[in-house]
Amino acid sequence: MLYTPGMSISEELFERACRVIPGGVNSPVRAFRRLERAPFFVKRAEGAHLTDEDDKQYIDYVGTWGPAILGHAPECVISAVQAAVPHGLGYGIPTRVEVDMAETVCRWIPSIEKVRMTNSGTEATMSAVRLARGYTGRRYIIKFAGCYHGHVDSLLVAAGSGALTHGEPDSAGVPAEFANLTIVLPYNDRAAVERAFASHPGEIAGIIVEPFPGNAGFYLPRPGYLEFLREITEKNGALLIFDEVMTGFRISAAGVQGKLGITPDLTTLGKIIGGGLPVGAFGGRREIMDCVSPLGAVYQAGTLSGNPVAMAAGLAQLNYLEQHDSYTRLEQLGARLEEGVRRILRDEQLPLTFIRDGSMFCLHFTTQEVYDLDTAMSGNFDMFRRYFHAMLEQGVYVAPSPYETGFISTAHTEADIDATLAAMQRALRLAK
Numbered sequence: 219m220l221y222t223p224g225m226s227i228s229e230e231l232f233e234r235a236c237r238v239i240p241g242g243v244n245s246p247v248r249a250f251r252r253l254e255r256a257p258f259f260v261k262r263a264e265g266a267h268l269t270d271e272d273d274k275q276y277i278d279y280v281g282t283w284g285p286a287i288l289g290h291a292p293e294c295v296i297s298a299v300q301a302a303v304p305h306g307l308g309y310g311i312p313t314r315v316e317v318d319m320a321e322t323v324c325r326w327i328p329s330i331e332k333v334r335m336t337n338s339g340t341e342a343t344m345s346a347v348r349l350a351r352g353y354t355g356r357r358y359i360i361k362f363a364g365c366y367h368g369h370v371d372s373l374l375v376a377a378g379s380g381a382l383t384h385g386e387p388d389s390a391g392v393p394a395e396f397a398n399l400t401i402v403l404p405y406n407d408r409a410a411v412e413r414a415f416a417s418h419p420g421e422i423a424g425i426i427v428e429p430f431p432g433n434a435g436f437y438l439p440r441p442g443y444l445e446f447l448r449e450i451t452e453k454n455g456a457l458l459i460f461d462e463v464m465t466g467f468r469i470s471a472a473g474v475q476g477k478l479g480i481t482p483d484l485t486t487l488g489k490i491i492g493g494g495l496p497v498g499a500f501g502g503r504r505e506i507m508d509c510v511s512p513l514g515a516v517y518q519a520g521t522l523s524g525n526p527v528a529m530a531a532g533l534a535q536l537n538y539l540e541q542h543d544s545y546t547r548l549e550q551l552g553a554r555l556e557e558g559v560r561r562i563l564r565d566e567q568l569p570l571t572f573i574r575d576g577s578m579f580c581l582h583f584t585t586q587e588v589y590d591l592d593t594a595m596s597g598n599f600d601m602f603r604r605y606f607h608a609m610l611e612q613g614v615y616v617a618p619s620p621y622e623t624g625f626i627s628t629a630h631t632e633a634d635i636d637a638t639l640a641a642m643q644r645a646l647r648l649a650k
């Protein structure tokens with residue numbers, strides 16, 4: 219490859235990529251589009267650090283958008299994959315490791331009595347919504363503005379994450395007829411949910427919700443809100459679907475439902491469950507899951523679902539998390555970061571909103587309390603852009619959008635956190 223003088227290798231690669239891949243990326247949020255610069259291209263990743271094609275190193279707080287809870291290429295996952303590969307890469311026939319994975323998920327998340335593997339979080343949420351409609355015989359689904367559940371046609375309505383970053387919360391190509399069966403409500407607004415059920419008696423199949431939303435930046439439910447969703451769905455014969463693709467195995471071993479003691483009817487999973495390889499899953503009460511083909515009438519399938527190499531990777535990651543009290547370590551590191559951020563915001567007289575739970579966090583570039591999409595959108599994007607560039611220059615990679623969540627891994631060290639805080643103080647001074 220001949221490199222144009224003055225262009226970095228990443229810029230050269232991005233130029234080539236843009237000729238053959240839409241936007242030069244295989245997922246929009248990777249494009250750095252609203253940041254007015256090309257994305258860097260990763261050459262290698264290890265622990266909490268990335269190295270790009272120009273050999274620049276970064277402390278990574280994206281963690282491939284959540285899966286890298288043990289850091290990149292953890293030894294336990296690498297060796298599990300190396301042990302699996304010589305036996306074959308996939309068969310389309312049941313394997314032992316799929317049973318081991320399913321039993322592990324059911325043991326970790328008591329609300330899940332049966333689970334079906336998929337290849338992404340999107341497939342998991344698409345399947346869970348279809349199952350809710352098939353099980354209840356009802357048509358409408360409630361989702362919340364700013365929550366992102368993957369690029370499912372009927373859920374790409376007021377969606378978060380990349381859709382929000384690029385200003386396309388309602389995607390083109392989704393006919394109104396599809397979107398019309400999705401009721402979009404503001405998060406943390408009980409009255410709106412009550413009004414929706416009152417105006418659609420007996421017609422709402424379920425609510426799908428990110429219990430701790432992480433796709434419009436990270437924010438939290440008001441006290442009692444999730445318990446309210448549990449009650450009102452129960453009362454109306456609708457299903458409660460916790461989309462824990464991001465929070466599952468992250469906020470606690472049993473996700474948000476385990477931390478708060480709430481039992482949803484269905485749960486969707488992804489990211490951590492694959493150990494970095496493509497895996498999603500949906501599961502729940504036996505009587506609901508038994509409606510899924512081949513037992514029941516709700517069809518759902520996937521050539522690569524339960525792929526044995528991906529299962530080996532995910533299972534190795536889950537086993538390591540369970541055997542090493544990883545959540546205590548994640549909380550230690552998260553608390554250290556939070557204490558430092560709050561000190562910096564005081565010192566710099568910048569009353570920005572910082573929200574954290576465990577190893578998930580977000581610095582919102584607003585002084586408002588953030589509790590839904592509108593308040594998350596009140597942030598100053600230009601200030602975020604200046605901050606992002608200043609952090610990247612100092613070798614710290616935070617999410618390339620204010621509408622994403624930061625992730626800490628067990629591979630981060632106190633030294634990483636302290637270096638990040640020093641960089642953050644300088645970056646915020648420059649971004650003001």
Ligand code: KE4
Nearest residue numbers: 245283338339340366367368379463464488
């Ligand atoms: P995937 O189809 O991208 O595996 O999962 C979709 C999904 C479902 N539910 C939740 C709560 C999610 O956060 C996601 C995907 N998360 C984004 C990051 N915010 C994926 C990043 C990307 O689109 O490249």
